[in-house]
Amino acid sequence: MADLTRLTAAELSQKLQAREISSVDVTRAHLDRIAAVDGDIHAFLHVSSAALATAADVDTRRGDGEKLGPLAGVPIAIKDVLCTFDMPSTAGSKILEGWVPPYDATVVRKLREAHLVPLGKTNMDEFAMGSSTEHSAFGPTHNPWDLDRIPGGSGGGSAAAVAAYEAPLALGSDTGGSIRQPAAVTGSVGVKPTYGGVSRYGAIALASSLDQVGPVTRTVLDAALLHDVIGGYDPRDSTSLKDPWPSFADAARTGARDRSLKGVRVGVVKQLNGDGFQVGVRDRFAESLEVLAAAGAEIVEVSAPNFEYAIAAYYLILPAEASSNLAKFDSVRFGLRVNPKGGGTVEDVMAATREAGFGPEVKRRIILGTYALSAGYYDAYYGSAQKVRTLIQRDFDAAFERADVLISPAAPTTAFKLGEKLEDPLAMYLNDVTTIPANLAGIPGMGLPMGLAPEDGLPTGIQLMAPARADVRLYSVGAALEALLEDRWGHTLISQAPELAVAR
């Protein structure tokens, strides 16, 4: 049998529905792949012991003639920031080591209801704070393209899992680029939906006003299929949108079939491209622009003058919300408890627990956020940051009057070396310069492969952005661009990844 791990979710779906293969076959193939390569990659923090049983159940249902959704029987990896009632959910932190929530996140519940097969939980920067997955309390994830390099972050585990063929699909979460930037540096596809498009219930919060759960895959169509499963209104999330959503999979199929961008106005954001970007990234971006124009797109340059303040605003709003969201980790009701020597008051226990349980980046951001919210500083920091946020939203509004979608590189560089930026938080923060504005404005964004940088042979990614609620444009334009680029190259990008050594 052909290697089932090389198939896309859409292909697996077709073969499962045609009963050419069973979910048990597919699931076993992926579990074997995890066993073979994850010692080097370390994409997974936990591998489910129930996956094969779940797959067998789906096969039985299919055998019984039950009407199943398109992704039924397809395995999926789940970022460890999402609560799962049958697996530990640690958010990459020592403070939650071994914690099994008594409930499923809404997106996980939807996966189960659609009969996808959870394979396990993926590695991430602790509480999603980071751009390299090096801030995981359980050790870094390695980039399948080059094991000495970072897989991006915070969702490096999910991106590496799909790039290394350990899973066809994964869930991620994106607060400032944690889905799109890892996609860019691993040659995979990631989507941050419109804020409110996917429920946050059961996603361990980093910054509530920025967090959004989304798909991580190897193709645009797979992302669309997964988005169709996880999206929609959830009464348990007050910020969830009640909008009806079109089929993203239909949009992706149409986009790939027509390969036409006639009449589509594509805005190039002046501030998200230029000298600070790696030369190979700029070259590949220029190539994508050519391809888009050749397919009939109207390329316009748009300016977003306030993006210059986006990182500064983001690193006030995020730590402020995070400092409050992370206050609950106090040892009283769940998670790690550290009793100080000789006992002490509840405050002493809380302090000792947080001292031992949080890593340095988490502590850094809690301190920053606590400071930014303090009386006397609130207006200057948090208040000003919120004003910048409004200005950035206005920049987007103006840009979308001239363009249907906006594009930029998804990350300024290819994957950097593990350890390269660990001691320089500011350099690490700057890696999210392209992705942060979409989170601040609540608009949807997609990262997808745009080719290899000639100088280092590593993947680069392009970012598409659409107005809030217009996620469907990402899928139609994204699928068209993906198909046009692959036509030009004569292969998929991911097929160029080096073969990994397989443990026996």
Added chain:
Amino acid sequence: MAKAELMDFDKALELFEPVLGFEVHVELNTRTKMFSDAPNFFGGEPNTNITPVDLGLPGSLPVVNEQAIRYSISLGLALGCEIAPSSRFARKNYFYPDLAKNYQISQYDEPIAHDGNVEVELPNGKVFQVSIERAHMEEDAGKLTHVGGATGRIQGAEYSLVDYNRAGVPLVEIVTNMISGAEHDAPELAKAYVSTIRDIVVSLGISDAKMERGNLRCDANISLSPRGSGKLGTRTETKNVNSLRSVERAIRYEIQRQAAILAKGGTITQETRHWHEDTGVTSAGRPKSDADDYRYFPEPDLLPVEPSEALIAELRAALPEAPAIRRRRLKEAWAFTDLEFQDVQNSGLVTEIELTVAAGAAPAQARKWWTGEIARLANLASVDASSLVSPLHVSELVAMIDNGELTDRLARQVLEGVIAGEGSPAEVTKSRGLVVVSDDGALIAAIDEALAAQPDVLEKIRDGKVQAAGAVIGAVMKAMKGTADAARVRELVLERAQQ
């Protein structure tokens, strides 16, 4: 606990002007909690009425209870407040083990209701206008039990237990503006204000409003301003005031305590103080300063609360009559003296009397029966008078007295029967055979006998000393075992004595 030095109350008022302020927390009696679908029921097995939201488990999110919004708007309207077209929740950040998330979701700078006014009438008839700064929604915290110490307080305890059943119970906090000018009436005003708030929430049906159960909690702020100084003093905030009587006592105590300190040149520490019901004193709690930093910021997990104008209009139209207006209306309609009306109010039976009058009874009769015999029986049985008998039955009883079918004494027996569940007053009268003797023949025989037995009384009546007839009337009533109509007996006694 060392007893603080106190200054005589009148002396304190000579030297200082008291300035008051109140924060009253009202627990709403919604079916579920403020931000979760856990039952809003505090009590029972600890940590049973909880969901991941109430425990602040990672990933859980709050969802606002629509009923709590409606109740809060109704309360805001009843307090004469403006309802904000858009209000917001904020996070109040502080670490405490009874606070599951280590922040409380509360409204901060954008409350749902603001700028209101409440009319408060004191027992002496004085009326104060208490200005309301705001009424805002928030969630309650869990409850700590300190184990191992002698006092049950945290000092000396070995460990503490947390019950999160109360975590997330919906609260509205009503905050007054500073109240000055109450002078000697300050303690009474405090009591009357809280009592008025209780009347309002009870009339709205939005809270069980039992202070002893913590449904209604009052934090009383008080400071003393030296006469003629024009300067505000430092305030204390007294908590744990669990009854109307305590509100009055606590304010009086704080005035006397602060006055004693200030008169000696001391300074008041800005702090919370704990009221001790048993000893009648307050003790120092946590120091509180305006610089307490709760790092408030808008709650990003919730959208602004934006009630439609239609909803506000609907709730406004459904408001019950304001207690103050109703009081004035009833007092006028019933023509009671101030003292009588106060009696009625203190009895808590205004509604029962109103319904009894509506069913046809004279106000004086309704008052007499409810605050008299029925209240007495309720007291004996330790139950609420309103639970004993219906206003309709009381009205029927009064009507039977009015038309001579029952004497007061018989009516009391009938009432017993009604309370015992034997039926309506008419049914009880019939089944117990309690009929007023209206046959003059039987009465005359009894009267003649009594007059013959007391010839000296007969002489006195004939000499015009009519009041002497009482002895004969009493004897006749006794002989008739209370079944006679006393008025008719009196008429007949006077008539027979002249023959």
